[in-house]
Amino acid sequence: MSEQLQNKRHTLAHLLGAAVLQNYPHAKLTLGPAIDTGFFYDIDFSGGETLGDDNLKEVQKTMKKLLNTWTEFTHREVTPEEAKEVFAGNQYKIELIDEIVAKGETITLYTVGNFTDLCRGGHSEHPNQDISADAFKLDKVAGAYWRGDEKNAMLTRIYGLAFDTKDELENYQHQLEEAKKRDHRKLGKEMDLFTFSDLVGAGLPLWTPKGTVIRHQLDTFIWELREKHGYQRVTIPHITKKDLYVTSGHWEKFADELFRIQTREGKEYALKPMNCPHHTQIFARKPHSYRDMPQRYAETTMVYRDEQSGELGGLTRVLSITQDDSHVFARHSQIKDEFFKIWDIIDSFYGAFGFDLRVRLSFHEPTEMEKYLGTPEIWTNAENALREIAKDRKANYFEAAGEAAMYGPKLDFMAKDSLGREHQVATIQLDMNLPDRFDLNCINEKGEKERIVMIHCAIMGSIERFSAVLIEHLGGNFPLWLAPEQIRVIPVNDVHNEYAAGVQEVLAEAGLRSTLADDNDSMGKKIRAAKTDKLPYFIVVGDQEMADKTVTLEKRDGTKQVIGITELTSLLTKEITDKTL
C-alpha cells in the first residue's frame, strides 16, 4: 500500500480510538495499527459495558462527526513521567512507555482534535481534508490477547476497512462477498466435487465422481499439451527405501515433512514428498547417447508431506498432493529450448482459463547457503541462465531471493484470478545438484560422459491447489469441456419422456456427460435445479420440439435457441474441442 494510504489507515485507528473513548469512557486503548485492508484497535472494555458488532454503526457515526473536527495533527516529545500522567490508569500504555524507555527511545504524543495518543507518527496531516468519510467502514469485532499472548488479558479488537475512495471500498466489499460465495470449500460441497471423512482425516480429500471428472479433464489437457512437446509418461511407487533420500539429500533437508515408515523387517522407508529422486532412477537404468537427449518424463501422482494439522484447510493445504510432475533430463545446451517448451505449455494451459500470469524468479538467499544443496558457483550459473531466459521471453518478471527450492532456482508463475487475487501456480526449476548426487550423464559426440541437468516442472502445481483456485476463479461455472455434468434433458411433462430419453441417448453416444431429468418433479423445479447445479447447458423438450425433432437449448447465461439434434451435438462438440471459456 502507498505511504499515503498507510497514513490514512493509521489515522483512522486514532479516530476509532477517540470515538470509542467518547462513547465508552471506561475503555482502555492499547494498540491500533494500519493493516492491509484498513486498520484495527485492540481495546480493553473490562471496566464497564462491552462493545459488540451491534454497536459498530454508532461508533462509526461518532468517528465521522469527530473527523470533521480533526483539522491537523500536532506532536510533542514528553518525559516518561509526563506520558504516564497522560495515560494514568491505563496499564497497557504504561507498559508501552516503559518499553520505549528501556530501548532508550524518545516518547512522542500525537494530538488531533481533543484526542492524544502515544505514537511514533505516520498520519494524514489534515485528516478532515485527506480522508474521505465514505471510504472507510467499521467491519467486525473479534477477540485478541494483549500482545498476542494467551496468558494475557483478552481484549476486543475492532476492525475497520479503509481505502482511498468510496468506490475502492465498495469494490473490496463486493470482492469479499464474492469470495465468500465462491469459497471452494462451500462450492465443493454444494457441487458435490469432494468430501472429507473424520475417519480418514483432515487434509486427505476424497474426490467424488464429479470432482474426479474435473481432475481427469485437467490432467488430460496437461498431457495433450505435454505430448506435443515429446514428453513420455512414467510410473513410480509412492514409497522408497531411506537410501534414495540419503543420496538425494531429502532425508536430511526434508526431515520433519517426511512421512517415515518402518517395515515388519525393521527397514526404514519413506512416503515420497516429491518424485524427482525416483525419476532419476528410471533415467539411470541404462546409458543414454546424446542422440537420445533430452529425456522428458511426466507423471501425475500423489506426493505426501507431513504438515501440521492446524495448517490444513480445504484443498489449499493437504497431506496428499497430486502433482502433475515432469522431469526433463537435458544437456546444458538444451536448457533454453526446454524452458521455452514448458513455458509454451504453461501459457496454453492458463490462457484457456483466462488467467493473467507474471513470473517470479525465485533465487537462493546467499546468506543462508546451509538451506541449499550445491556450491555458490552452481547457483549463480543456474540463476543467470534463468534470468536470460525470462529476458529472452520478454516476460513480466521480478526477482526474489530466498524463494528457491533446495536444489536449484525456480521460475514461479503467479496467476491473477477473476477477483484480482494472485496465486502461485506453475513452477519450473533448474537443477544442477541432483544430477551430481545421482551421477547422471549422457555419452556425448566424443564418446565421453557428460554431466546433464534436470528441469522440474508441475504445470498445475498440484491438482488440489489448482482446483481450489479454479473453482473460485470461475465461481463454479466450469466451461463445457470441464463440467462434470455438461447438459441435462428436461421433458416438459411425462408424455415427452420418451422423446427426451432419445435425445439424451444421442448426447451420450456423442460422448457428452448428460443426464435425463425424468423424475416426478415439476418442470420449474427441474429448471431451477439445473441452474443451481451450475450446468453449462440444459435442454427443454415439449410438444413443439417433439413435433419438429428439435430441442430448446438454454445456456448458463440465459440465452436460448431452438436447434436440431445433429446441430446440437456438433455445436457442443466444437465448444468442447475448442475449450471455449
Added chain:
Amino acid sequence: MSEQLQNKRHTLAHLLGAAVLQNYPHAKLTLGPAIDTGFFYDIDFSGGETLGDDNLKEVQKTMKKLLNTWTEFTHREVTPEEAKEVFAGNQYKIELIDEIVAKGETITLYTVGNFTDLCRGGHSEHPNQDISADAFKLDKVAGAYWRGDEKNAMLTRIYGLAFDTKDELENYQHQLEEAKKRDHRKLGKEMDLFTFSDLVGAGLPLWTPKGTVIRHQLDTFIWELREKHGYQRVTIPHITKKDLYVTSGHWEKFADELFRIQTREGKEYALKPMNCPHHTQIFARKPHSYRDMPQRYAETTMVYRDEQSGELGGLTRVLSITQDDSHVFARHSQIKDEFFKIWDIIDSFYGAFGFDLRVRLSFHEPTEMEKYLGTPEIWTNAENALREIAKDRKANYFEAAGEAAMYGPKLDFMAKDSLGREHQVATIQLDMNLPDRFDLNCINEKGEKERIVMIHCAIMGSIERFSAVLIEHLGGNFPLWLAPEQIRVIPVNDVHNEYAAGVQEVLAEAGLRSTLADDNDSMGKKIRAAKTDKLPYFIVVGDQEMADKTVTLEKRDGTKQVIGITELTSLLTKEITDKTL
C-alpha cells in the same frame, strides 16, 4: 497327477537309486519321492567320488539297462533288526527305521531286480512293461540338506522328469524352455518395460516410458468397458488415519501386512492395503435414494502391503500393487445384475488376449471363523447367492473352502495362458460386512433406511501381476493396440530419409506410436533391431516406394505387402480399434 503316474514316478526314484548304487557303490541313499513333474532322490556321496550334472547321462543309461530287468516288485515285512542289517552303514536309513519303530508302524522292504529299498509302497507293479524308457529323463543336480534342516549334512539331490509318454515329456521340456525365454523379468528388461533400483528397493518396480504405455493402454481398455456399464471414477489418497481401519477391521486382521506411519504430531496413520474403506467414505458423504442405486465407483490406484523381502520377485510379488479396483454399492435385489455386468467386462477383457477362463467359488472355511468378519448366516447367504449366479451364467466353476476374503466370498477367475499354465486373475467379491461396519444405507421406496451390499472387483487383479502374466502369455509380442512402439520407418539409405520422415509424420498425426530409424546403421541391422524389439510392424522405404508414394509393410509374422500411405494408416487404425490379437 493320476495314481498310476504317481506310481511310475515313485518307481523311477527307486530305479535312480539302484543305478546310482551300481555306478557309485559308496553312495548312501536317503529319501526318493515322486514330485509334480517326475521324481528325485537325495543321496550322500561323501564317501567317495561325487556326482555332477555331467554324470547324469551315464546314470540314465544305467537306469534304462536296469529297467529291462525290473519285471515285478515284491515286498516283505521285516523286524527292525533285519532292516538295520540290510541298510548297515547307512545312517539315514537307520534313522528312518528308528522313526517307523517309534511310531509303532510296520517296516516294509520293496525289492525289484537286485534292488531293495525301505518303502511304504505305491509302485508300478511291472516296471519294465508299465514304464516307457523314453518318457523319463534325468534333469539336474542340486544341493539339499538331510530332512531340509541346514544343521544336517548336505546331500546331492538328483532330479528326474517323468511322464506317461515321450510326447508328454518333450512337451513339458519345450514348455520349460519357452517359459524361460518368456520370463517377464527377462523380457521386461530386454524390451525396456520396467526396472528396479537398489536405492528404491525390491518389490518397487519403476515403469519406463514403454512400460507405462502398456499400463495406460490396459487401464484405458478396462475403463472403456466399465464406462459402458455405468461406472464412475473416484479418487482417494494412499493414507488414512488408523480410525478408518479400526472401523473396517483391517487394523486387527491385516496387522502384519499394514505399512504403519507415525506423524510428526504422533498420530497413527497407515498406507492403504486396499481401497474399500476409503470408498465407503465417498458413498457415505450424503444420503442416497433407491433411485440413485447402485453407485459404481472405479479407481486404478496403488495399494501397499508389507511383504517379506524374501517373497518379492519380478512383477508377481510387489510392495506397490496397482489395483484396477471398483466398488459397487447396491441393493440386495441388484446383486445378480451387477455380477453379470462385471462378468461381461471380465469376458471381454480376457477374451481380447485369448485367455481361457474358469471360475473358483472361493468360500469361507467354517472351522476357522476367527479369520473372517461377520456371522455364519451372512456367509451362507452370500455364498448361496454366488453359487446361484455361477449356475445361471453356465460357468465352468468349482468351489474351494478357505479361499474367501476376510469380509466375504469371492469369484476368482483363473486364466490359462498360451503355455497351458493357470493364473489367478480377476476377482469379484460380495461383501455384506463392510456395509454393516460403516452403516451404509439407501432410502428405499417406503422412505426407510435399507442396508446395502458392496461388490468389490479388480478386473486385472493388479496391473503388475497381470502384466507379468500377459508378457509371458504373449512372449512379449504385444498386439498392435498395446505395443509401446507400434511401427518403425526404415529408409533403405540416406537419400530416402526425407521421404521416410514424411511417412513417419503421417503415422504420428494418425496417433500411431512410431519412430524413424534414420541413424547411420545399415538397413540389415535396422531390420534385425525391429525384429528383436518385437515390433508388430515395420516399414521399409526405398527408390520404388518413393517413386510410387507407397511403403513396404512387414508384419511381425514375416508377411509383407506394398501399400499406399492412406491405406496404411486406415489398416493400422482399424487393427487398433478392433484390438486384433
